[in-house]
Amino acid sequence: MFENLTDKLQLVFRKLSGQGILTESNISEAMDQIRDALLDADVNYTIVKEFIDEVRKDCLGIEVLKTVTPGQQIVKIVNDRLVELMGKEASPLDTTGAYPAVIMVVGLHGGGKTTTCAKLAANLRKDNKKTLLVAGDINRPAAIDQLEILGRENSIQVYSDRNNPNVPAIAKSAVEKAKSEGIDVVIIDTAGRLQIDQEMVAELVRIRQAVNPKEILLVADAALGQQAVSVADHFHKALTLTGVILTKLDGDARGGAALSIRKVTGCPIKYAGVGEKIGDLDAFYPERMASRILGMGDIVSLVEKAAEEIDREEAEKLQEKLKTKSFDFNDFLQQLKQMKKMGGLESVLKFLPGGSQLANLPDFDEKSFVHMEAIISSMNKKERENPDIIDFSRRKRIAKGSGTSLEEVGQLIKQFTMMQKFLKQTSLVNRLMSGAPLAGGPAALASRMRRGSNFTPPKKKRRK
Numbered sequence: 001m002f003e004n005l006t007d008k009l010q011l012v013f014r015k016l017s018g019q020g021i022l023t024e025s026n027i028s029e030a031m032d033q034i035r036d037a038l039l040d041a042d043v044n045y046t047i048v049k050e051f052i053d054e055v056r057k058d059c060l061g062i063e064v065l066k067t068v069t070p071g072q073q074i075v076k077i078v079n080d081r082l083v084e085l086m087g088k089e090a091s092p093l094d095t096t097g098a099y100p101a102v103i104m105v106v107g108l109h110g111g112g113k114t115t116t117c118a119k120l121a122a123n124l125r126k127d128n129k130k131t132l133l134v135a136g137d138i139n140r141p142a143a144i145d146q147l148e149i150l151g152r153e154n155s156i157q158v159y160s161d162r163n164n165p166n167v168p169a170i171a172k173s174a175v176e177k178a179k180s181e182g183i184d185v186v187i188i189d190t191a192g193r194l195q196i197d198q199e200m201v202a203e204l205v206r207i208r209q210a211v212n213p214k215e216i217l218l219v220a221d222a223a224l225g226q227q228a229v230s231v232a233d234h235f236h237k238a239l240t241l242t243g244v245i246l247t248k249l250d251g252d253a254r255g256g257a258a259l260s261i262r263k264v265t266g267c268p269i270k271y272a273g274v275g276e277k278i279g280d281l282d283a284f285y286p287e288r289m290a291s292r293i294l295g296m297g298d299i300v301s302l303v304e305k306a307a308e309e310i311d312r313e314e315a316e317k318l319q320e321k322l323k324t325k326s327f328d329f330n331d332f333l334q335q336l337k338q339m340k341k342m343g344g345l346e347s348v349l350k351f352l353p354g355g356s357q358l359a360n361l362p363d364f365d366e367k368s369f370v371h372m373e374a375i376i377s378s379m380n381k382k383e384r385e386n387p388d389i390i391d392f393s394r395r396k397r398i399a400k401g402s403g404t405s406l407e408e409v410g411q412l413i414k415q416f417t418m419m420q421k422f423l424k425q426t427s428l429v430n431r432l433m434s435g436a437p438l439a440g441g442p443a444a445l446a447s448r449m450r451r452g453s454n455f456t457p458p459k460k461k462r463r464k
């Protein structure tokens with residue numbers, strides 16, 4: 001699958017990895033090559049342009065990690081953007097709500113509708129769901145035969161009515177039958193054409209009205225590339241699809257459809273057909289697909305680990321320092337500087353379990369960093385080491401020296417004392433580090449810290 005694209009991208013990355021540092025010029029060269037590779041894979045032009053712009057921006061803003069090379073980091077950037085392009089999260093089949101759930105399968109002739117209907121039924125059987133396949137392509141008797149054979153071979157019930165020319169009525173009867181027999185999901189195979197035409201669309205709309213499907217899935221041949229994308233776009237406009245199933249990804253598809261369809265139509269890809277056999281239907285996971293396209297899953301996880309590692313190290317160092325009872329204004333200042341370097345308190349807190357909510361402290365924004373630094377710099381050595389001695393007249397002097405207000409100085413001292421107190425609750429810090437729940441949750445803690453009230457650690461449950 002997508003070998004050509006994979007080969008080309010790997011070539012770009014190999015070249016980058018050989019270069020120790022990233023410069024605007026080698027990033028630029030790499031972006032040109034990635035762009036060509038994507039265009040060759042028949043990805044939509046506008047999408048390629050946007051994609052490259054985003055990747056370039058990410059590359060220029062890269063934060064260098066110790067244990068991996070910049071080239072490896074770019075692999076990760078491209079990976080993440082590919083995942084995003086394909087929809088980020090997987091989009092599972094929805095069979096909730098009305099009973100039985102109805103799935104309508106639509107698409108052009110030869111895309112793989114009939115085969116995919118049977119594959120879907122086999123997939124649902126794994127979830128213990130009973131299905132009924134409905135032969136809705138009545139124009140060609142061979143199509144009904146095909147579905148019946150697939151049903152017989154795989155022990156899936158098939159509903160057909162060769163004497164009825166009214167497909168919406170057939171679909172309706174099938175749903176009634178399913179209801180009375182306790183069948184969970186009805187899957188309707190429909191007629192395709194070589195081209196989208198009004199007559200076909202009108203029939204599909206009538207079927208939709210008759211049975212109100214939970215899912216309307218377009219089956220599209222991935223080998224058609226951009227043509228598959230425009231087919232999807234048309235079907236979506238006519239029918240409001242709930243998802244796309246890309247077939248024949250086992251063949252010589254170049255990747256264009258898989259990489260463009262989500263962004264162009266807004267419809268998620270739900271499954272990928274990867275062969276002619278009944279089991280050859282995979283749920284579509286953007287992350288796995290990106291990893292297959294790049295063929296560099298190991299580098300992606302290496303970079304992820306390195307990023308986590310460095311942040312964890314910093315967070316732990318900070319924690320260690322904060323835990324000590326000797327924590328004074330000197331430490332506070334140093335921590336402020338370090339936090340600023342690391343992108344603010346939030347960036348540190350978010351790596352502590354539950355810390356992401358604590359990070360919403362409004363008092364720690366960029367501007368107040370500057371003021372805090374100024375205030376602490378205006379304190380003398382004694383005051384920094386022993387903030388208790390800072391009385392009104394000292395406050396006045398500090399405010400004047402730092403160009404801030406008395407109020408701000410008071411605020412900072414209050415915050416510092418609170419933080420000091422908070423940090424002395426070592427058990428609390430440990431709890432935070434271990435991910436154990438806090439009484440009222442981190443948000444409650446954060447608000448207590450903000451208000452300046454004393455924090456009482458959660459009471460231990462007494463065992464009887």
Ligand SMILES: Nc1nc2c(ncn2[C@@H]2O[C@H](COP(=O)(O)OP(=O)(O)O)[C@@H](O)[C@H]2O)c(=O)[nH]1
Nearest residue numbers: 109110111112113114115247248273274275276
């Ligand atoms: N290799 C491959 N062949 C497929 C896949 N899905 C369907 N086919 C084949 O494509 C052809 C057309 O499929 P069919 O279900 O009849 O398409 P329909 O006209 O849309 O109903 C058949 O020969 C299928 O076996 C797939 O994912 N991979």
Ligand SMILES: [Mg+2]
Nearest residue numbers: 113114137143
């Ligand atoms: Mg068919």
